[in-house]
Amino acid sequence: MIVPLALLVVLLCVVLAGWAAWFVVRDRAVVLRQLWGGAVVESVLVVQAVVAAVLAATDPPAGLSGGLFWGYVVTQAVVLPFAAAWAFAERTRWSSVVLLVAALTVAFLEYRLLQIWGTV
Amino acid sequence: MTDQRPTHRATGTGPGRLLVAVYGILALAATARGVYQVSTKLDEAPVAYLLSLASGVVYVVATFALATDRRRLAWVTVGIETVGVLVVGTLSLVDVGEFPDQTVWSGFGRGYGYVPLVLPFLGLWWLWTTGRTRTDGEAPEAAQHLG
Numbered sequence: 001m002i003v004p005l006a007l008l009v010v011l012l013c014v015v016l017a018g019w020a021a022w023f024v025v026r027d028r029a030v031v032l033r034q035l036w037g038g039a040v041v042e043s044v045l046v047v048q049a050v051v052a053a054v055l056a057a058t059d060p061p062a063g064l065s066g067g068l069f070w071g072y073v074v075t076q077a078v079v080l081p082f083a084a085a086w087a088f089a090e091r092t093r094w095s096s097v098v099l100l101v102a103a104l105t106v107a108f109l110e111y112r113l114l115q116i117w118g119t120v
Numbered sequence: 121m122t123d124q125r126p127t128h129r130a131t132g133t134g135p136g137r138l139l140v141a142v143y144g145i146l147a148l149a150a151t152a153r154g155v156y157q158v159s160t161k162l163d164e165a166p167v168a169y170l171l172s173l174a175s176g177v178v179y180v181v182a183t184f185a186l187a188t189d190r191r192r193l194a195w196v197t198v199g200i201e202t203v204g205v206l207v208v209g210t211l212s213l214v215d216v217g218e219f220p221d222q223t224v225w226s227g228f229g230r231g232y233g234y235v236p237l238v239l240p241f242l243g244l245w246w247l248w249t250t251g252r253t254r255t256d257g258e259a260p261e262a263a264q265h266l267g
Contacts, residue, residue: 028264031266087266091266094136094138097138
């Protein structure tokens with residue numbers, strides 16, 4: 001795993017979570033710009049998955065559990081799209097709460113990915 | 121058997137979205153973990169791993185029930201989780217032999233930040249609240265545009 005890439009994911013998630021938290025406080029529903037922010041996170045996740053696939057094929061870390069790792073990769077990728085779907089369905093502040101939780105979940109899963117890869 | 125009652129607030133709206141979201145994440149985590157455990161190392165701890173998978177499936181059904189306002193199904197599945205986390209949580213502390221490895225309910229959900237312990241009670245409370253409050257008595261939250 002490329003640590004700078006992982007840090008970028010966590011940083012983007014924290015920014016998105018902070019943005020959502022601000023909206024929760026202001027009693028506002030998720031806006032389209034936040035979903036674009038989520039799309040940026042997703043694109044970094046795709047880049048990371050490609051990098052991880054190349055690394056796993058060429059120079060895998062000792063004792064890497066492939067099924068576990070890719071399970072987390074897939075799980076991490078589907079969390080934000082679900083939150084986005086909610087943003088369309090629930091036009092109250094609760095969509096912001098869901099986006100907040102989703103962004104923090106992606107950040108936490110990033111930490112677990114590093115653990116499984118053996119970086120931390 | 122959808123047993124929807126229009127006088128009740130739908131379980132999957134407003135604050136219920138958060139509940140459904142957290143249930144969904146836990147369902148994903150527990151099921152994925154259960155499938156992984158059962159498919160790779162079932163012989164190491166069959167009881168714990170099958171229980172792990174079963175709890176994941178119950179969370180999936182509970183998520184579905186809460187999201188689609190199937191109240192009876194939600195009561196049953198959230199009830200199973202409440203009993204499950206209390207029984208397995210207690211057993212895992214008393215009898216280590218049957219539960220050599222972690223499930224979502226081991227140690228009262230310690231491995232998941234005690235979310236599995238808190239969530240069913242929140243779920244039961246939410247089902248009870250939405251079941252007794254009629255939506256006509258309260259001001260609905262104003263819908264906003266996505267913009």
